[in-house]
Amino acid sequence: MFLILARKFSLMNYTYQDLKLFTKQVLQSIGCSEEDSELASNVLLSADLRGVDSHGVARLSGYVRLYKAGRINPKPNIKIVHQTPTTAVVDGDAGLGLVVAPYAMELATEMAEKYGSGWVSVKNSNHYGIAGYHSMIALEKDMIGMSMTNASPLVSPTFSKERMLGTNPISIAIPAGEEDDFVADMATTTAANGKLEILQRKQQDAPMGWVQDKDGNPTTNSSGVKEGGALLPLGGDREHGSHKGYALSSIVDIFSAVLSGANYGPWVPPFVSFLSPSENPVGEGLGHFLGAMRVDAFRPKEEYFQHIDNWIRTFRNAETVNGQEKVLIPGDPEREFEAIRSKEGIPLLKPVVEDLKTLAEEYQIDFPSELIPN
Amino acid sequence: MFLILARKFSLMNYTYQDLKLFTKQVLQSIGCSEEDSELASNVLLSADLRGVDSHGVARLSGYVRLYKAGRINPKPNIKIVHQTPTTAVVDGDAGLGLVVAPYAMELATEMAEKYGSGWVSVKNSNHYGIAGYHSMIALEKDMIGMSMTNASPLVSPTFSKERMLGTNPISIAIPAGEEDDFVADMATTTAANGKLEILQRKQQDAPMGWVQDKDGNPTTNSSGVKEGGALLPLGGDREHGSHKGYALSSIVDIFSAVLSGANYGPWVPPFVSFLSPSENPVGEGLGHFLGAMRVDAFRPKEEYFQHIDNWIRTFRNAETVNGQEKVLIPGDPEREFEAIRSKEGIPLLKPVVEDLKTLAEEYQIDFPSELIPN
Numbered sequence: 001m002f003l004i005l006a007r008k009f010s011l012m013n014y015t016y017q018d019l020k021l022f023t024k025q026v027l028q029s030i031g032c033s034e035e036d037s038e039l040a041s042n043v044l045l046s047a048d049l050r051g052v053d054s055h056g057v058a059r060l061s062g063y064v065r066l067y068k069a070g071r072i073n074p075k076p077n078i079k080i081v082h083q084t085p086t087t088a089v090v091d092g093d094a095g096l097g098l099v100v101a102p103y104a105m106e107l108a109t110e111m112a113e114k115y116g117s118g119w120v121s122v123k124n125s126n127h128y129g130i131a132g133y134h135s136m137i138a139l140e141k142d143m144i145g146m147s148m149t150n151a152s153p154l155v156s157p158t159f160s161k162e163r164m165l166g167t168n169p170i171s172i173a174i175p176a177g178e179e180d181d182f183v184a185d186m187a188t189t190t191a192a193n194g195k196l197e198i199l200q201r202k203q204q205d206a207p208m209g210w211v212q213d214k215d216g217n218p219t220t221n222s223s224g225v226k227e228g229g230a231l232l233p234l235g236g237d238r239e240h241g242s243h244k245g246y247a248l249s250s251i252v253d254i255f256s257a258v259l260s261g262a263n264y265g266p267w268v269p270p271f272v273s274f275l276s277p278s279e280n281p282v283g284e285g286l287g288h289f290l291g292a293m294r295v296d297a298f299r300p301k302e303e304y305f306q307h308i309d310n311w312i313r314t315f316r317n318a319e320t321v322n323g324q325e326k327v328l329i330p331g332d333p334e335r336e337f338e339a340i341r342s343k344e345g346i347p348l349l350k351p352v353v354e355d356l357k358t359l360a361e362e363y364q365i366d367f368p369s370e371l372i373p374n
Numbered sequence: 375m376f377l378i379l380a381r382k383f384s385l386m387n388y389t390y391q392d393l394k395l396f397t398k399q400v401l402q403s404i405g406c407s408e409e410d411s412e413l414a415s416n417v418l419l420s421a422d423l424r425g426v427d428s429h430g431v432a433r434l435s436g437y438v439r440l441y442k443a444g445r446i447n448p449k450p451n452i453k454i455v456h457q458t459p460t461t462a463v464v465d466g467d468a469g470l471g472l473v474v475a476p477y478a479m480e481l482a483t484e485m486a487e488k489y490g491s492g493w494v495s496v497k498n499s500n501h502y503g504i505a506g507y508h509s510m511i512a513l514e515k516d517m518i519g520m521s522m523t524n525a526s527p528l529v530s531p532t533f534s535k536e537r538m539l540g541t542n543p544i545s546i547a548i549p550a551g552e553e554d555d556f557v558a559d560m561a562t563t564t565a566a567n568g569k570l571e572i573l574q575r576k577q578q579d580a581p582m583g584w585v586q587d588k589d590g591n592p593t594t595n596s597s598g599v600k601e602g603g604a605l606l607p608l609g610g611d612r613e614h615g616s617h618k619g620y621a622l623s624s625i626v627d628i629f630s631a632v633l634s635g636a637n638y639g640p641w642v643p644p645f646v647s648f649l650s651p652s653e654n655p656v657g658e659g660l661g662h663f664l665g666a667m668r669v670d671a672f673r674p675k676e677e678y679f680q681h682i683d684n685w686i687r688t689f690r691n692a693e694t695v696n697g698q699e700k701v702l703i704p705g706d707p708e709r710e711f712e713a714i715r716s717k718e719g720i721p722l723l724k725p726v727v728e729d730l731k732t733l734a735e736e737y738q739i740d741f742p743s744e745l746i747p748n
Contacts, residue, residue: 241565
């Protein structure tokens with residue numbers, strides 16, 4: 001299976017450790033501290049490990065280009081600018097979101113430790129990788145974690161042809177006892193942009209409900225977004241509830257940016273460095289929202305864990321429709337990727353490898369050798 | 375327009391005030407206090423006013439039947455059974471959810487007043503009407519309000535043919551300054567059950583993505599749920615993101631019931647009195663989750679209101695696709711209904727009126743006269 005896929009898409013395979021070390025060295029080369037580089041490479045590589053290829057090491061050169069464009073500060077002075085016992089606003093000082101978000105999440109868990117819950121809205125940040133990395137920080141403390149971020153405008157509200165929102169993901173991580181944790185991590189669009197990119201590469205159509213063209217008409221053209229169209233909110237069209245996806249995405253935008261003082265809606269700075277941020281920004285950088293609630297702030301731990309385990313087992317054992325093996329718990333697909341890739345390595349597309357090799361050359365860092373599967 | 379609709383569906387029209395008084399009198403007749411009856415009829419009638427006909431006075435006889443079945447306690451001793459500075463669990467003592475949820479929401483706002491945020495999980499409650507009523511309690515205090523509830527199992531997880539979840543709605547209310555407030559209120563299914571009931575009445579098919587049949591196959595049969603099938607989570611199928619709707623619905627279930635000690639998943643007691651609750655419950659009654667965050671716990675009020683107003687204006691003015699008049703802000707459709715119905719009256723279907731007249735007779739209460747539009 002692996003070899004068939006590898007040949008078809010020219011995949012090359014590397015160990016997690018090698019790619020992480022390489023990523024860390026690149027980040028240190030642009031001036032990030034050893035500690036920040038370690039943390040940021042952890043976040044990036046967790047995406048590759050968990051199968052979210054679009055948010056992992058494939059983005060490394062994008063972050064470097066943002067640094068070169070003066071939009072990422074490698075030595076940020078991240079600070080709290082407003083605080084109550086259970087809420088805070090953090091100024092990321094234009095640092096890597098990969099570093100700013102874990103700082104904010106730690107703060108949320110500290111407040112939850114004392115007061116039951118903690119909520120942090122973040123401004124002046126950049127792309128923070130996968131939402132699930134940050135929400136999962138809460139799990140080891142027996143807390144529920146929440147993580148959301150706004151992002152480059154690529155999505156149209158229901159009835160509009162303008163791009164007003166990002167894919168604005170929401171992740172909610174809920175700790176279990178003996179069972180696997182519940183970890184939802186989802187773009188508030190029908191499909192993530194990464195899935196469209198795969199279809200474009202294969203020159204295949206997208207299902208209806210994923211994309212609209214530049215006039216706002218539904219289309220199966222998987223390049224529709226690149227040609228001036230937009231991604232569609234979860235639901236796809238009004239009849240299938242796209243107004244709900246639009247509302248969810250809007251809530252992410254407001255919690256992340258209107259509460260903190262970051263840019264929102266069409267003003268969110270684009271991830272790609274060749275597009276300039278708005279000359280009339282409504283805030284600073286992009287925004288995140290992170291939160292934590294202690295499970296024993298509601299109920300004794302042993303009772304909670306008994307029932308969450310029962311919930312998970314009950315849903316896992318729900319009767320399937322013909323042709324489906326099992327009912328999944330949010331987090332299962334990522335766990336499966338992690339189990340395989342931590343043993344068999346992380347497959348990268350050839351263009352990604354070439355892109356990384358250019359970075360290796362520029363910063364005179366050894367690029368790891370390919371892992372040849374047995 | 376009104377008269378055409380009225381003739382087609384045999385609608386009869388009543389004033390808000392008349393229906394509210396009638397509802398209050400019925401609730402007092404089953405033993406609810408004057409204060410609780412006033413509050414509960416406010417909640418129920420707000421659904422009718424806002425156009426959510428399925429959750430309004432049409433359900434009154436359903437609540438009465440639950441009372442007769444011994445499942446609703448008209449004189450509940452609602453109490454806090456666990457509390458930290460910003461979290462609590464409330465035991466609804468089998469009271470009307472219409473009364474229990476506002477109690478819990480008040481508690482959430484009191485905690486938010488002191489500590490920035492407040493979060494309450496509720497057990498041992500019953501159906502709480504429209505989610506949006508409760509989240510909106512926060513608005514007048516310049517807070518963001520959240521409200522969710524689990525409900526009778528009618529929805530299948532992605533890949534399953536079992537009914538494991540309710541339509542589990544989420545409402546998030548965000549206060550604006552000069553603009554209209556942002557009030558999202560949505561079932562986590564593609565379509566609410568009420569919309570299916572309208573199609574059944576008209577003997578029309580449902581769009582694909584709303585319903586599956588008893589074997590878990592997608593169907594356009596609008597009676598599919600009644601015939602052993604299930605409602606589908608927002609997204610409809612895996613390709614269109616139904617795993618996201620399933621995750622959202624699960625989060626509502628866990629926050630409402632696993633945190634509080636209510637019944638969850640397939641154990642949630644059915645709303646209809648002719649179906650008995652499980653003989654082996656995993657908790658008490660059904661559950662809600664309510665929360666509040668002060669906007670000035672993040673940012674000075676004037677700054678916040680300036681930017682939320684700008685957000686709302688910007689989205690309202692987004693360019694529309696051909697044939698659409700405007701981009702809506704969540705809460706707009708309900709506001710439009712409220713404007714019309716508070717002037718022109720609340721239209722009820724003939725079977726609903728007959729059902730209410732039976733209650734009037736049973737409890738010897740005057741039933742209001744029909745409002746004849748000019």
